[in-house]
Amino acid sequence: MKNYSFNDKNLGNIKKVFEEKTGVQLNTSPESEVYMKKKAFKTVTIAAAIVLLSVTSVFAAMNFNFDVFGEFFRGDTSHIQSTVQTPREQVSDGRFTLALEEVLTDNRYIFMVYSVEALTGDALEELMGGDELIYDNAFRYNISVSPSPGIITETGVGYPQYARELVDRRTETARYWAYYDEMKDVNAEPMTLRLETEGGDLIITVPTDTTIESKELMLMGQPYGDTYARLSPLGITLIKGVKSGSPTLFADVFFRMSDGEVKTFNQLKMLMSPACYVMCAGDLPERVSEYMSCQFGARFHDVIPLSDFKSIIVGNTEYDINDPTKTSEVTLDEKLYPFDVMAFLPERGQGSFLPVKDVCDGLGAEMSWDGVTLTISYCGSTSEMTFDSRTYEKDGQVIAYQLHESSYIMLVHEDTLFMNNAAIQVILGIDGYQDYNSVEHIKEPIESSSGHDTWISRPVTPQYVRYYVIP
Amino acid sequence: MNNGQIIRGIRCGNETAINHAINRYSKLMWHIAATVLQNAATVEDIEECVADVFVYLWQNSDKYDEQRGSLKTWLSTAAKSRAINRYHQLSKKNVVSFDDEIMIGDIALIDEIVTAETKQELIAAINALTEPDREIIVRRYYYQQKLKDIGFILDMPVKQIENRLYRSKLKLREMITCQNGG
Numbered sequence: 001m002k003n004y005s006f007n008d009k010n011l012g013n014i015k016k017v018f019e020e021k022t023g024v025q026l027n028t029s030p031e032s033e034v035y036m037k038k039k040a041f042k043t044v045t046i047a048a049a050i051v052l053l054s055v056t057s058v059f060a061a062m063n064f065n066f067d068v069f070g071e072f073f074r075g076d077t078s079h080i081q082s083t084v085q086t087p088r089e090q091v092s093d094g095r096f097t098l099a100l101e102e103v104l105t106d107n108r109y110i111f112m113v114y115s116v117e118a119l120t121g122d123a124l125e126e127l128m129g130g131d132e133l134i135y136d137n138a139f140r141y142n143i144s145v146s147p148s149p150g151i152i153t154e155t156g157v158g159y160p161q162y163a164r165e166l167v168d169r170r171t172e173t174a175r176y177w178a179y180y181d182e183m184k185d186v187n188a189e190p191m192t193l194r195l196e197t198e199g200g201d202l203i204i205t206v207p208t209d210t211t212i213e214s215k216e217l218m219l220m221g222q223p224y225g226d227t228y229a230r231l232s233p234l235g236i237t238l239i240k241g242v243k244s245g246s247p248t249l250f251a252d253v254f255f256r257m258s259d260g261e262v263k264t265f266n267q268l269k270m271l272m273s274p275a276c277y278v279m280c281a282g283d284l285p286e287r288v289s290e291y292m293s294c295q296f297g298a299r300f301h302d303v304i305p306l307s308d309f310k311s312i313i314v315g316n317t318e319y320d321i322n323d324p325t326k327t328s329e330v331t332l333d334e335k336l337y338p339f340d341v342m343a344f345l346p347e348r349g350q351g352s353f354l355p356v357k358d359v360c361d362g363l364g365a366e367m368s369w370d371g372v373t374l375t376i377s378y379c380g381s382t383s384e385m386t387f388d389s390r391t392y393e394k395d396g397q398v399i400a401y402q403l404h405e406s407s408y409i410m411l412v413h414e415d416t417l418f419m420n421n422a423a424i425q426v427i428l429g430i431d432g433y434q435d436y437n438s439v440e441h442i443k444e445p446i447e448s449s450s451g452h453d454t455w456i457s458r459p460v461t462p463q464y465v466r467y468y469v470i471p
Numbered sequence: 472m473n474n475g476q477i478i479r480g481i482r483c484g485n486e487t488a489i490n491h492a493i494n495r496y497s498k499l500m501w502h503i504a505a506t507v508l509q510n511a512a513t514v515e516d517i518e519e520c521v522a523d524v525f526v527y528l529w530q531n532s533d534k535y536d537e538q539r540g541s542l543k544t545w546l547s548t549a550a551k552s553r554a555i556n557r558y559h560q561l562s563k564k565n566v567v568s569f570d571d572e573i574m575i576g577d578i579a580l581i582d583e584i585v586t587a588e589t590k591q592e593l594i595a596a597i598n599a600l601t602e603p604d605r606e607i608i609v610r611r612y613y614y615q616q617k618l619k620d621i622g623f624i625l626d627m628p629v630k631q632i633e634n635r636l637y638r639s640k641l642k643l644r645e646m647i648t649c650q651n652g653g
């Protein structure tokens with residue numbers, strides 16, 4: 001009998017076949033930022049833990065309950081530390097114990113840490129077994145968070161939207177996961193955490209009450225009508241009109257911080273992670289038919305107190321965050337706006353490479369390249385990349401590129417330095433899209449294992465394609 | 472991302488949306504395809520079959536109608552029909568070399584009527600059965616699939632599969648004994 005159990009290798013192959021047959025590049029999110037954040041966060045929370053310990057012994061028992069922040073946010077999170085709930089609720093069936101350790105929510109975004117402990121030998125084998133993969137094994141697919149009707153980002157059984165094992169916390173018999181999701185209406189139906197087991201499901205209701213303040217703003221007077229914004233220290237949701245076919249969906253939204261500095265959306269949101277999504281709700285009324293209505297959600301990279309925001313800028317209109325009817329016209333630095341470059345596709349499977357100088361010029365970043373070492377300074381950070389190295393240094397911290405080992409990082413073509421688009425996007429915190437219309441494709445027949453004829457559409461290589469860069 | 476967002480994202484040509492769909496539903500699609508293709512296909516066949524479901528979703532997302540059912544059901548149906556097509560393609564190739572000892576051995580053990588000489592006749596007789604009886608026999612004895620799984624594949628209650636198997640075996644016995652002049 002053949003073994004037909006499903007694993008991550010199968011998932012990888014399914015994606016590969018999909019990519020081959022459609023020519024679509026599926027974005028798998030680089031993990032490097034998470035590791036980077038974890039390091040930065042530890043120093044902060046150790047300090048916070050010491051303070052808490054000295055205050056009261058009640059907090060001492062909770063002094064490692066900071067994984068929610070450590071996993072999802074960087075920087076100082078102390079000002080909302082007290083909003084983390086630690087239900088410590090657990091249910092057991094004699095084989096497994098499912099426990100909900102921590103919950104952080106602003107009534108829109110929910111972050112939690114849960115654990116599963118094995119109580120018997122065979123349960124332990126099931127929990128820990130088959131662990132050949134770097135991050136996780138298949139066991140996590142037994143755990144799901146309720147697809148309740150009130151939740152926008154319902155999580156299907158099998159693949160939580162964003163669940164990541166906290167490998168450092170793993171013990172002989174237990175494993176921990178950090179989970180992130182977005183809710184529409186927490187009051188609609190209780191959110192539940194569920195572990196599917198042979199003897200029936202273990203279920204815990206997730207407490208979703210919060211003390212985190214959020215703001216809902218209606219930003220009026222845009223060509224397509226109004227923009228809706230919901231802002232909290234954890235993230236933002238926007239609903240606005242977007243020109244149909246525009247590759248730069250939210251590139252006209254900016255934030256003025258209390259110190260006067262203007263930040264782009266990308267500078268605040270967690271880049272290239274499941275943290276952001278775009279949903280297009282369809283066309284707006286006929287008079288503005290060149291626009292469609294899109295909802296865009298993103299959680300922030302740092303926890304940002306609402307008092308740090310002064311205004312939101314949409315297009316050329318600046319809206320006061322405390323009174324959005326107070327508006328003013330504004331002209332921003334052109335380096336904050338999207339631009340396009342000619343990316344290079346060197347060979348099949350290598351993705352697109354961006355011309356480093358053109359990208360830096362467009363962003364207003366300083367760069368130097370001596371043939372071996374590339375240095376880029378942008379948004380207060382300096383990154384140093386060495387040709388042929390699989391790591392780079394950002395503000396003195398060594399970070400590994402989260403790219404496949406066969407991927408090139410940098411290449412020189414026709415005397416121009418190019419860099420892997422995923423790498424440069426993570427390093428600079430920018431976003432980008434390939435203009436598919438500019439890509440020349442070729443249809444190639446492939447032989448499938450079942451013997452039936454089929455073809456796939458592949459980008460011709462080498463070729464140059466248009467690429468939009470969004471600061 | 473919920474299913475509404477996934478489907479709207481896919482209609483907008485958003486790669487993140489299809490990636491979400493693949494992450495979320497591959498395991499389920501895998502189980503469906505594997506049930507249909509059990510022992511009849513390689514792991515690669517199943518992978519391709521699952522990938523085809525998402526290729527179909529990517530290229531035909533406009534055919535999905537939220538009002539008529541969930542995305543999960545729609546994808547499940549697509550997975551099943553793709554797997555069944557794949558099975559038929561594969562079994563056409565495989566059935567040619569029907570003289571697999573497992574197949575013959577199993578039926579022979581049950582009915583004690585098949586000798587080495589009647590092997591070819593048995594194959595001919597099986598191929599002469601009408602569908603879905605032929606498919607049930609092949610799935611049960613050649614691919615060693617469970618009655619429950621065959622029921623799922625053919626949308627039939629297990630009891631009906633059992634009955635059909637029983638009647639097919641009687642029919643086969645009849646056909647072979649007739650051919651042998653018995």
